[in-house]
Structure formats: C-alpha cells, structure tokens
Amino acid sequence: MKIVIIGGGVAAFEAANAARKFSFEAEITLVSNEEVLPYRRPALSGLLADFKINEKAFFIKPESFYEEQRITVRLNTRCTAIAADHVILDDASVVPFDKLVIATGGVACRPPLPGADNKNVFTFRTYADLKKLDAALKNVSSAVVIGGGVLGLELAESMLKRNIKVTVLEMMPRIFAGKLSETESADVEAKLAEIPDLTLKFGVKVKEFTSAGAVLEDGTLVPGDIIICSAGSRPALGGSAELPVETGRGIIVDAMMRSSCENIFAAGDAAQFGDRCFGLYNDARTTGMIAGTNAAGGNEIFSPVTATPMRCFSFGLKLIMP
Numbered sequence: 619m620k621i622v623i624i625g626g627g628v629a630a631f632e633a634a635n636a637a638r639k640f641s642f643e644a645e646i647t648l649v650s651n652e653e654v655l656p657y658r659r660p661a662l663s664g665l666l667a668d669f670k671i672n673e674k675a676f677f678i679k680p681e682s683f684y685e686e687q688r689i690t691v692r693l694n695t696r697c698t699a700i701a702a703d704h705v706i707l708d709d710a711s712v713v714p715f716d717k718l719v720i721a722t723g724g725v726a727c728r729p730p731l732p733g734a735d736n737k738n739v740f741t742f743r744t745y746a747d748l749k750k751l752d753a754a755l756k757n758v759s760s761a762v763v764i765g766g767g768v769l770g771l772e773l774a775e776s777m778l779k780r781n782i783k784v785t786v787l788e789m790m791p792r793i794f795a796g797k798l799s800e801t802e803s804a805d806v807e808a809k810l811a812e813i814p815d816l817t818l819k820f821g822v823k824v825k826e827f828t829s830a831g832a833v834l835e836d837g838t839l840v841p842g843d844i845i846i847c848s849a850g851s852r853p854a855l856g857g858s859a860e861l862p863v864e865t866g867r868g869i870i871v872d873a874m875m876r877s878s879c880e881n882i883f884a885a886g887d888a889a890q891f892g893d894r895c896f897g898l899y900n901d902a903r904t905t906g907m908i909a910g911t912n913a914a915g916g917n918e919i920f921s922p923v924t925a926t927p928m929r930c931f932s933f934g935l936k937l938i939m940p
C-alpha cells in the first residue's frame with residue numbers, strides 16, 4: 619500500500635509515524651515544502667530572540683528516525699495538485715497513492731490593506747519566515763506587531779530581547795477580551811505597561827501600511843521600521859486549486875479524519891471537524907495520529923475535547939485561559 623502525506627508539520631509527522639506503527643509493509647512518503655524536517659512550530663517565536671537552535675528540542679525526530687522507519691521524506695517540494703488517486707508535485711512528478719493524508723496546516727493571514735505586500739511587512743508561520751525575519755531585524759530599531767494575541771506578545775518579547783522597540787496594535791478594546799474579565803485584562807495590561815520599550819494600543823484599526831509604519835483609521839502613524847502581522851491563520855487546503863474533497867473553511871473530515879473522498883484523509887490545522895478548525899498543536903498531533911493509523915487500515919476515532927485552554931507565558935505572565 620502506498621501512503622502519501624502532504625505537509626511537514628506535526629500532523630504530517632504523526633500521520634507518518636502512526637501509519638508505520640500500524641503497517642510494517644506500507645510505502646510511506648512525506649512531502650513538505652519546507653527546507654527542514656518536521657519541527658515543533660511553537661518554538662519559532664522564541665527563536666526570533668536569538669535564532670540559536672537546539673536541534674534535539676526543535677526537531678520532532680532526527681533524520682535517522684525517518685531512515686529507520688522507512689519513511690521517504692521529500693523536502694523543498696510543494697504539492698500543486700491533488701486528484702483522487704495521485705498528487706502532482708512542483709518538480710512535475712506524479713505520485714500515485716492508495717491513501718493520502720493532507721496535513722498542510724495553516725497560512726498566516728495578511729490583512730487585505732494597502733501596503734500589505736510592502737517589503738517591510740511580514741507574517742510569521744514557518745522556519746523560512748523565521749530566517750527572513752531574523753535577517754531583516756538586524757537592521758531595525760523599531761517594530762509594529764499587528765495583533766495582541768498570544769503569538770503577538772511572544773513576537774514582541776523576542777524582539778525586545780534584541781533591543782527593538784515594539785508597538786502592538788490590537789483592534790479589540792482590551793487584552794484577551796473574550797477570555798478574561800475586564801478586571802483581569804486591566805491587571806495584565808498594567809503589568810505589560812511596566813515593560814520598557816513596549817507599547818500596547820487597544821481598540822485601534824489599521825487602514826494602511828507604509829514604509830514608515832502602520833497608519834490607523836484616524837490617520838495616526840504608528841512608526842516602525844518593520845511590521846509583523848500576527849492576525850491569525852486560515853487552513854491551507856493542500857496547494858491545489860481544485861480538490862476532490864468537500865471543503866468548508868478547512869478540509870471537512872469525520873471523526874476518523876476521513877474526507878468526503880474515501881482514499882483521502884486530512885489532519886491538523888488544514889482539517890475541519892464539524893464547525894471546528896483546530897489551530898492548536900496538540901489537536902494536530904492527535905488528528906495526525908488518527909489520520910495516519912486509519913490511512914494504514916486502522917479504526918481510530920477522534921474524541922473532541924470541548925475546549926483546549928489558551929496559554930500565555932510571555933513577559934512572565936502565567937495565564938491559562940479556558
């Protein structure tokens with residue numbers, strides 16, 4: 619049996635690992651458009667502070683693991699089309715499969731505003747983004763972060779460690795609105811107000827990006843040499859313009875991570891289960907494992923946890939928000 623897995627994140631890794639555990643014979647191929655082996659994506663924001671990689675902590679498994687487990691890994695390779703029994707890759711190769719797992723994760727959202735494609739505007743999702751931003755930050759003394767969520771604060775903390783002044787812009791009226799009460803938000807904001815070189819502005823909307831910074835709807839310029847959009851992500855649907863599977867926001871799956879096409883499974887941030895798109899590391903691990911096992915002939919079922927808590931540990935905060 620040929621099992622192909624598209625993606626190079628934790629869901630793809632878990633799918634490959636689980637497929638091998640279930641089937642000794644399966645031919646397993648993992649195709650990733652990243653230049654490095656699957657790694658722990660949440661570590662990226664901390665690495666922006668100094669880009670010193672501890673390989674053992676960063677990579678999910680070393681190269682030798684894939685060799686031992688007979689998992690063929692094709693890096694720097696993008697899937698460009700998906701059919702019911704084969705995929706096409708950007709080197710024009712056609713790869714047939716008996717079962718496919720789509721684990722293509724998410725794409726960082728770039729607000730559709732004038733200037734969003736300027737050279738000084740960045741998003742942050744992948745190792746390649748980390749490399750690009752790390753290089754850009756070498757010539758920068760101030761930055762604007764769009765989005766005051768957990769990731770926005772992590773990026774701000776890393777840049778402050780590089781002596782870059784940071785302004786975080788958040789359109790909600792207070793920090794973690796919807797997760798914290800007004801009093802709790804006020805306490806957190808008071809703690810953050812004590813951090814030197816960090817400015818947080820709430821209830822503000824950006825209307826444009828320029829080379830000088832972000833322009834708010836009232837015309838105020840928030841100056842910054844660089845702008846990083848940390849405004850959420852959306853599922854990446856496999857790199858194919860047309861898919862042989864039903865999609866909503868993500869690839870629609872059942873509790874066995876099966877799509878509407880019998881040979882195709884999806885997992886992680888790319889998948890949609892009921893009205894839920896996952897967006898969290900542990901969900902990607904679990905659903906990847908289920909998709910890989912079932913692609914190899916297993917019978918695993920996802921039991922959804924109602925709500926995974928949101929954690930924020932930046933700036934010494936210890937917030938676990940249900």
Ligand SMILES: Cc1cc2nc3c(=O)[nH]c(=O)nc-3n(C[C@H](O)[C@H](O)[C@H](O)COP(=O)(O)OP(=O)(O)OC[C@H]3O[C@@H](n4cnc5c(N)ncnc54)[C@H](O)[C@@H]3O)c2cc1C
Nearest residue numbers: 625626627628629651660697723857886887897898899902
């Ligand atoms: C900086 C950062 C910090 C985070 N921190 C946390 C946290 O603290 N806690 C938490 O729970 N979650 C966190 N997340 C979210 C978490 O990392 C994701 O939910 C998780 O990585 C999803 O795993 P995945 O394998 O589904 O997708 P991804 O990790 O996004 O992997 C998808 C992979 O597929 C590849 N790919 C995409 N399209 C193609 C294609 N056409 N062909 C080939 N390859 C393709 C991508 O390059 C990528 O390697 C964070 C995310 C980021 C970016």
